[in-house]
Amino acid sequence: MVAASSDVKVYTVNGAVAGSSSSIPDWLTRKRASTKAGKSKRAAREHIEGSIELIQGFEFPEASNRIKTTRDGHHAIATGTYKPQMRVWDLDELSLKFERHADAENVDFIILSDDWTKTIHLQNDRTIELHTQGGFHYRTRIPRFGRSLAYHFPSCDALFSASGNEIYRLNLEQGRFLNPLVLQDDEDDNILGVNCIDINPAHHLLAFGVDGNGTVQFWDPRSRSSVGILRLPRNRLLQTTGRAAASSLPGVDDTAAFAETLSVTAIASRTDGLSYAVGTSTGHTLLYDIRSTRPFALKDQGYGLPVRNVAWIEGGSRMAGDGMVLSADKKVVKIWDRDSPSSNFVSITPANDLNHIHHVPGSGLLLAANEGIQMATFYIPQLGPAPRWASFLENITEEMEDQTVRTVYEDYKFVERSELRTLGLDHLVGTPALKPYMHGYFVSLQLYDTARVIANPFAYAEHREKLVKDRMEKLAETRIRAKKEVGVKVNKALAEKIEKEAERERKREERKKARKARAEAEGGEVEEEKMEVDEEEEEENGTGEGEGKLTLLNDPRFKQLFENPEFAVDETSREYALMNPSAVAQKRNAPEGGKGRTKTAVEEEEDESDKASSDGLGESDSESEDGDNSDDSSDAGELNKFDPRVRPGQKNTRVQQAYSRTREQNRVANVSMVPLVAQTDAAGPSRLGDKNASFGQRRASRDAPAGSTSGKRGFRSSEGGMEMSWVPSSSSNADPGSASGKPKKKESRKGVEVFGAGMERGGEDNARELSESERKGRTQRRKGMRSGSKNVFRKMG
Secondary structure, three states, X not given: OEOOOOOOOOEEEEOOXXXXXXXXXXXXXXXXOOOOOOOOOOOOOEEXXXXXXXXXXXXXXXXXEEEEEOOOOOEEEEEEEOOOEEEEEEOOOOEEEEEEEOOOOEEEEEXXXXXXXXXXXXXXXXXXXXXXXXXXXXXXXXXXXXXXXEEEOOOOEEEEEEOOOEEEEEEOOOOEEEEEEEOOOOOOOOOOEEEEEEEOOOOOOEEEEEEOOOEEEEEEOOOOEEEEEEEOOHHHHHOOOHHHHHHOOOOOOXXXXXXXXXXXXXXXXXXXOOEEEEEEOOOEEEEEEOOOOOOOEEEEOOOOOOOOEEEEEOOHHHOOOOOEEEEEOOOOEEEEEOOEOOOOOEEEOOOOOEEEEEEOOOXXXXXXXXXXXXXXXXXXXXXXXXXXXXXXXXXXXXXXHHOOOOOOOOOEEEEEHHHHHHHOOHHHOOOOOEEEEOOEEEEEHHHHHHHHHHHOOOHXXXXXHHHHHHHHHHHHOXXXXXXXXXXXOOOHHHHHHHHHHHHHHHHHHHHHHHHHHHHHHHOOHHHHHHHHHHHHHHHHHOOOOOOOOOOOOOOHHHHHHHOOHHHOOOOOOHHHHHHOHHHHHHHHHOOOOOOOOOOOHHHHHHHHHHHHHHHOOOXXXXXXXXXXXXXXXXXXXXXXXXXXXXXXXXXXHHHHHHHHHHHHHHHHHOEEEOOOOOOOOOOOHHHHHOOOOOHHHHHHHHOOOOOOOOOEEEEEOOOOOEEEEEOOOOOXXXXXXXXXXXXXXXXXXXXXXXXXXOEEEEOHHHHOXXXXXXXXXXXXXXXXXXXXXOOOOOOOO
């Protein structure tokens, strides 16, 4: 399965899944075969779901220390514990070949032959064991506790480094120890030991990584003497690790205590004979050219832990690149290019602490020994091809690439501690029922559902209500809704004004297009010239056509003007009134609850008179004292509302009183209203002064012959209008049609006084008294007439 989420895929084909903290936990993927009752009670073998077990039995009872492959590529040899033992796997068969136990735990070993038959083992009790195909061959001891070993093929010397400044030599051809190599440093005699040994495959130069002073000493095996000392940049390496750690320890001097902690923990030489990779105890890997004392590349592992392994990944054109470097501490494995150490080709985080890692030459397979039962195997297709004995990995990984992500969490529910307390399951913390993971716990889905129902009995009702609500909301989305204003929360009046202006602009554009089309159809040059002028003005003003034309509404710079309440326009402020006097006046004169225009002086005068008549403030003192001289508006209203058919037999006394009062007023005033009577005789100049003449007759009199001596002057304009001028006479009673202008006596009736426009007072008609029936009206129904309702006669009260 995939163990990294970067572009470079890393597949774990043996052991626990590697990757970041988001990888699948082991307890989710490990499955045990169930055993029947009464059968063997041995623990069933665990299997990890979705993983590939490339090599059968690729494990140790407790932990593994070292792992290497033979030069012929057919076998893999590893050492581990507990009990201390060596195991050999046949890679052609992908299974365990044999295992061989030892008396002490293995520190390091090397393979002397091209196959697995001859090996040398360095034990942690200062013992050196030689093994052959038949088994244990010979055992010897060294004076100090060993740390590393190497084998020099030309001289058959086995070199052992220990906790001192001596390198012990065991000649396997002679079968005896030779004089040791004594390491010395004139500048610093503080050599605590030698951690690692490297023999260059090109020229067999010996390199020893010294513990204590951070140096690498080079020796020539032919002269058995030192040829040079490489000193690491101590200040640069301790700047971010040793000194930072020293500052956290009170009372400890960082230069005195941590200067001695810089050590060389791993060395690897390249086949070109010039390049060296040096790993330090501060978690740095430095690349050196043997001809220079300054490193040309520096890589930081990031954890500040000692580097366990460094290796040059070679393989020619089949590999990802030329000169890739592998560096590993117990937490992370990084593969990077020597020319760009700041970026990683791939980074692998093993599930368990790493003790040793080995790259299978010419392939993309990595074998790792770790602090766990299962040994890890990682396959990186982008790094190189699969080995010959595992060529099927390429097809399997392609199939795994096509598979969808497994839902391994479908039977578990992740809960936080607060939710766990709500469900009442916090007492299960520390039991197998809860699996701690990150900031919470994984609990069985069945247990979670049961606890949730117990904690909230109405969970089903709430769930059903939620489903109903979701369905109703889904149905409501299909309804037709009114168009709402989007984004306008404040200054809605300004937004409406801008929209109206935009609408007017749009209509103007449409009219302009229509005018242009009409001009093109008619071929009119004037219209085209006018259109060109309009377009030039629009270009100057920036109001041309286009969907991208900005206004205050769609300009993002003024977005807050219609959303933020702080930008709301206060229309009641004095500043607003000074800047918008017409709008304030229009709002003041507008009716309540609506909008309107400013009232004219006549409309304001009418409103004042209506208000005075309605509240009685417009009456004079004499009228208020004598109530008989004014109309009662309420009585007039009751006259209209009274219907004798609704309530037969009843009398409206207020109506009768008002009628009597009106008749009495007319009798006292002796005024009769005479309507104007339209005359049908021919119009003439003498009709102008006739009060009974209609407007048409008077107009006809205006159109008199030119020789007439009438006092009026008038003519008709070309638009159909009429203009008149009048010359006032010397007397108001003079006949305007006479030449002399003298007043003409009008026939008058005896006892009748004429005043106003057709109004008379006195005369015989007004002096005659009305009869009772004429004054009060009919009091009985007509005889022989049927009623309009129910077709019966009714008796009036």
